[in-house]
Amino acid sequence: MNQFSPSQLGYFLDFDLWQQAKNLLDFQIKQMDKNQHYNTLSMFYYKQVASRGTALGTQKYFKQRVANNLFYGLEREFAFYDYVIPKSHLGLRNYKFFTYPMRILYYSLGLYLLKLSQELLQGYVKKNDRLNCYYGGNLNFTNHSLVIKYETTFYKPYYKNFKKDIRQQINNNADNKIVIKFDIQNYFDNVDILVLLDKIDRFSKPSLKEELRFDTSTKEQIKFYFNFISSNKGGIPQSDNDIISGLLGHIYLIFSDLVIDTEICKYSNLIEEHKIIRFVDDIFICINFSINTDKQQQETITDSITSHISDILHYELGLKLNTKTRLYWLNNSNQKEELLKVLKKVSPEYYAHDDESEETPENKIDNIFNEIEKLKTSSIDVSLGSDGSLQEEILKEVYDNSVNQLLSKQEIQDKIELTFTNFNFDLVKVMPQEIILIISKNQKTLSKFVLFLQNKKNLTTRDVHLIIKFLCQTNFKNKNKVLFKKLKYNDSFRHIASVYEESKIVSDAPGYYQLSATQINILMSQPHIIEQIRLRVFNEKIGAYSVALNHLLNEIHGICMLIDKNNTNKNKDYNAEHAVKYLAFTGVPHDICIDTRNLFDRRNRNTVSHPGSEQNIAWGVTKDEYIKYRNAVGQCLKILLCSP
Numbered sequence: 001m002n003q004f005s006p007s008q009l010g011y012f013l014d015f016d017l018w019q020q021a022k023n024l025l026d027f028q029i030k031q032m033d034k035n036q037h038y039n040t041l042s043m044f045y046y047k048q049v050a051s052r053g054t055a056l057g058t059q060k061y062f063k064q065r066v067a068n069n070l071f072y073g074l075e076r077e078f079a080f081y082d083y084v085i086p087k088s089h090l091g092l093r094n095y096k097f098f099t100y101p102m103r104i105l106y107y108s109l110g111l112y113l114l115k116l117s118q119e120l121l122q123g124y125v126k127k128n129d130r131l132n133c134y135y136g137g138n139l140n141f142t143n144h145s146l147v148i149k150y151e152t153t154f155y156k157p158y159y160k161n162f163k164k165d166i167r168q169q170i171n172n173n174a175d176n177k178i179v180i181k182f183d184i185q186n187y188f189d190n191v192d193i194l195v196l197l198d199k200i201d202r203f204s205k206p207s208l209k210e211e212l213r214f215d216t217s218t219k220e221q222i223k224f225y226f227n228f229i230s231s232n233k234g235g236i237p238q239s240d241n242d243i244i245s246g247l248l249g250h251i252y253l254i255f256s257d258l259v260i261d262t263e264i265c266k267y268s269n270l271i272e273e274h275k276i277i278r279f280v281d282d283i284f285i286c287i288n289f290s291i292n293t294d295k296q297q298q299e300t301i302t303d304s305i306t307s308h309i310s311d312i313l314h315y316e317l318g319l320k321l322n323t324k325t326r327l328y329w330l331n332n333s334n335q336k337e338e339l340l341k342v343l344k345k346v347s348p349e350y351y352a353h354d355d356e357s358e359e360t361p362e363n364k365i366d367n368i369f370n371e372i373e374k375l376k377t378s379s380i381d382v383s384l385g386s387d388g389s390l391q392e393e394i395l396k397e398v399y400d401n402s403v404n405q406l407l408s409k410q411e412i413q414d415k416i417e418l419t420f421t422n423f424n425f426d427l428v429k430v431m432p433q434e435i436i437l438i439i440s441k442n443q444k445t446l447s448k449f450v451l452f453l454q455n456k457k458n459l460t461t462r463d464v465h466l467i468i469k470f471l472c473q474t475n476f477k478n479k480n481k482v483l484f485k486k487l488k489y490n491d492s493f494r495h496i497a498s499v500y501e502e503s504k505i506v507s508d509a510p511g512y513y514q515l516s517a518t519q520i521n522i523l524m525s526q527p528h529i530i531e532q533i534r535l536r537v538f539n540e541k542i543g544a545y546s547v548a549l550n551h552l553l554n555e556i557h558g559i560c561m562l563i564d565k566n567n568t569n570k571n572k573d574y575n576a577e578h579a580v581k582y583l584a585f586t587g588v589p590h591d592i593c594i595d596t597r598n599l600f601d602r603r604n605r606n607t608v609s610h611p612g613s614e615q616n617i618a619w620g621v622t623k624d625e626y627i628k629y630r631n632a633v634g635q636c637l638k639i640l641l642c643s644p
Contacts, residue, residue, distance in 0.1 A: 005527055006217030009225075010067025013108055017115075018062050020146040021107035024139075025100075026050060027148045028241060035154070036399075039472050040240035042097060045500050049100050053505045056101060061506075064524045066105060072228070073520075073533040076511030078102045080229055080237075081495045086429070086462045094189055096229070096237040097496045100505050106229070106237070109222060110244030111146060113196075114139055116204045116214055117251050131257050132165045133278040134158040135250035136350075137243045153243060159350045162279040166343055169275060169286040174330035176272075176289040178302060179339055182309065183324035187281035188245065189235040191252050192318045193226040194219075199255045224538070232542040249280045256317055260285070263308050267301055282346050285309075302327065344393040361402040365412065367394045368403070368438070372419055375427050395434040407441045416442040425452040429462050432469040440473055454482045459490050513634035519641040522563070529558045545626040546608045552626075553603045556596065556633045563640060576600035588639050595632035602629070 004010030029047050032038040055061050065071050071078040079099045084092040098106060118140060125131055136155030140147050151157065169179065184190075197219045204214065229237060236248050257276050264274050264285075270293050275286045287305070289298050306327070313319040328339040359367075371394050397403050406412055416438060428435045428449070439445050453470060456463050467483050476484075488497040512520050512533075523529055536551035560579040561567050567574050567582075580597045584590070602625075603609050607618045 002213075004067055006215075007221070007531060008067060008069045008527060009221055010063070012213040012218040012221070013067065013112060015059050015062045015067075016144075017111055018066060018104065018108050019057060020148075021111055022053075022057060022104045024107055024111070024146060024148055024153070024243075025104055027153065028243070031150075031154075037154075037156075038241055039475070041468055041472060041496075042103070042240050044472060044476050045097075045503075046100055046103070048500070048503050049505050052503075053100060055506050056104065064521075065101075066108075068524060068527065069530050069534050070520075070524060071101070071105065072537050073512045073523075073530070074510040075537070076509065077505070077507050078105065079495075079499065079511070081499075083492060083496065084461055086465050092461060094235075094238065096239050097499070098237075098239060099499060103239075107244050109225060110248055111139070112212070113200060113222075113251065114247060115141060115212060116200050116208060117254075119205060119208065120203050121251070121254065125254055125258070128261065130261055130274060131276050132162070133250065133254065133257055133276065134162045135243075135246040135280045137246065139243065139247055155246075155350055159279060159347065162277065162282075163343060163346070165275070165277045166284050166286075167340075169277070169284075170330060170336060170339060170343075173288055174336065176291060176293070176298070177330045178287050178289075178298070179328045179330060180285045180287070180302075180306060180309075181324075181326050181328070181339075181342065182283040182285070182313075183322050183326075184281050184283075184313070185320045185322040187319065188238050188249060189233075190319055191236045191249060192234060193236065194223055195317060196248065196252050197222060200251070203255070224534075228538050228541065246280055252317065253278065253281065253283070256312055256319075259312050259316060260309055263312070264305060267305070270297060270301060279347055361400065361406050364394075364397045364400065364403050365406050368397060369415060369419060371395055372435070372438070375430060376419070376423055378427065380424070380426055392431060395431050398434050398437050404437075407438060413442045417445050420445045420448070425449055429466055432466050433473065436470050436473045450483070454486075456486070459486065461492070464490055464493055513637055515637060515641060519638075522641065523559075526558070526562060529555060529562065532558060540626070540630075543623070545621040545623055546606050549599075549606060549621045549626055549629060550603055550608055552630060552633055553599050556599070556636060559637065559640065583636060583640070586640055588636055592632050592635050595629065596636060599629045599632065 002011060025046065028038060029043060029050050032043055032047055065074065065077075077099065078101050080102050081097045083095050083097060085095050087093050122140065125133070136158060138152045138158065140152065166179075169177070201209070201214065201219065209215070226236065227234075236245050238245055257278065261274075261276060264271065264287070270290055272288045272290045274288065277284045277286065285305075287302070289301070293301075310321055313321065326342070328335045330336050330339075371391055398407070407416075420439060420442075425448075428439075436449070439449050449470070453467055456467075459467075464487065467487060471483060484497065484501075487493050488501070490497075506517070508516055510517055510520070512523075523533075532551045532555040536548050536555055539545070539548035539551065557574075557579060560582055561574045564574075564578070564582045567578065576597060579600075580593050583593045583596060588596075602621070605618050607620050609618075
């Protein structure tokens with residue numbers, strides 16, 4: 001029988017799924033040795049700490065930290081940090097850095113939702129030949145076991161199929177065909193987790209939901225977790241090499257795929273065939289009109305379909321299209337050519353070798369240097385690289401193994417040195433990963449670039465991103481040198497740099513106040529106290545200090561009731577006077593005892609607890625006030641939980 005209550009993750013999340021999530025992440029880490037796609041910030045950190053994570057693979061760890069929800073209070077061990085990475089035109093994309101245990105937990109919840117959705121994805125959606133929808137993997141369970149291998153975890157075959165499908169549509173029967181490219185505004189930030197859960201609930205088999213305990217309590221737990229990691233802002237997190245966010249983003253749009261497909265089928269007498277081709281949120285809808293339709297009919301149908309799709313995305317999923325959404329008539333040679341160019345730039349973070357290219361590696365090298373020469377003579381501009389002045393797909397050819405091998409030849413290294421002489425290294429920001437890979441082939445050029453980075457002052461997001469890309473490209477060999485220190489002293493990145501430098505998984509001080517792991521053992525089997533910790537930490541994170549203060553009081557009150565040996569009538573009539581008396585008895589300094597007494601009184605003047613009256617005015621709790629009381633509770637617990 002399940003020992004966990006409906007308010008705990010262990011109610012629906014079991015150790016087997018936790019283990020499989022860990023195996024998935026560990027498999028990704030192992031790919032770093034043979035696939036540079038995995039050479040990213042998070043993965044280098046995970047690789048550094050994974051060998052010390054044997055405790056995470058035990059049932060004891062899962063029960064005592066994860067299943068009981070205690071992880072919410074372990075703010076160092078289960079940490080996550082927000083940062084941003086650059087986009088084109090000075091845009092910024094929200095990213096998250098998860099500690100190793102927190103990433104496994106996130107993967108666990110994603111795999112749980114996959115279990116619920118797999119029958120719909122494989123047994124229904126995949127059988128619809130009008131839907132060609134992909135993400136950066138193909139995770140699936142066989143006999144309750146997650147299939148973990150290259151073919152299910154790596155993006156490239158699915159990205160290539162996605163592009164191949166679109167090219168086939170462009171090149172076949174183009175006379176009466178249109179292609180609509182939909183661009184969703186800040187997709188991952190706007191995914192509504194409650195809508196996702198409701199859709200999964202609506203379309204999953206009742207027997208499966210019963211088996212997996214997918215009920216109202218479970219939905220509430222999952223929703224709470226996602227609100228927690230987003231600080232109540234919504235969305236699903238984006239992290240480097242995060243296959244689970246790609247999966248969840250894919251599942252979310254499956255529900256719109258089905259509705260859109262139904263909408264287009266209403267015009268079956270005027271449309272010969274259609275395809276919905278999608279890679280996560282990159283959506284292409286190809287419509288081949290019947291030969292008996294004229295231009296006006298085609299335009300009318302297209303206008304109706306696109307308007308309905310916009311409505312479907314908005315009202316069904318809470319998503320909005322942006323101005324990059326475009327319509328291409330394939331019988332127009334200019335528009336067809338433009339679409340082929342656009343296709344090369346779709347999901348620019350990915351690279352897939354063009355099987356149709358007949359260029360030799362030598363020609364590719366020449367093209368790469370031509371692009372760098374163009375870049376060298378460019379002036380820095382916010383639109384550089386996204387205005388068509390640079391052919392990004394050419395520089396991405398550095399990932400081709402044959403090209404990479406040529407870059408190591410002496411004559412090419414000499415050419416690199418010559419090309420990057422008098423080069424403005426700020427221009428590397430246009431395509432940092434690709435250009436750094438080229439620079440790294442020539443030691444003299446590399447030394448100049450490192451000096452350029454070391455001399456950077458007042459780092460911007462783009463500067464930080466450049467340093468991270470360099471460290472990843474060089475396997476963090478400069479970790480303890482100047483560049484890594486620059487990250488440590490950057491306000492927006494210092495927490496992540498500290499976690500990387502500490503390189504611990506199971507910390508001696510996991511983050512519950514300043515207490516050691518041993519001191520918090522007593523709390524592991526106290527669900528009512530853990531629940532107060534969970535709610536306190538969440539409201540603290542979102543700045544709801546009046547609510548957080550109530551849970552803070554309940555937390556210290558509950559712990560005093562638990563360990564006060566004089567509290568023989570557990571939970572009955574144990575008030576502020578009893579708690580403060582016990583604190584004084586155990587040696588808590590008088591000023592802290594008084595702060596705790598005042599905490600009880602402040603709760604009674606808190607607008608969340610009481611509406612107030614003419615005689616007793618209630619007022620909200622400020623951040624500074626809350627922190628004062630929180631520090632007092634932390635000092636109390638340090639003494640109480642050290643007491644014999």
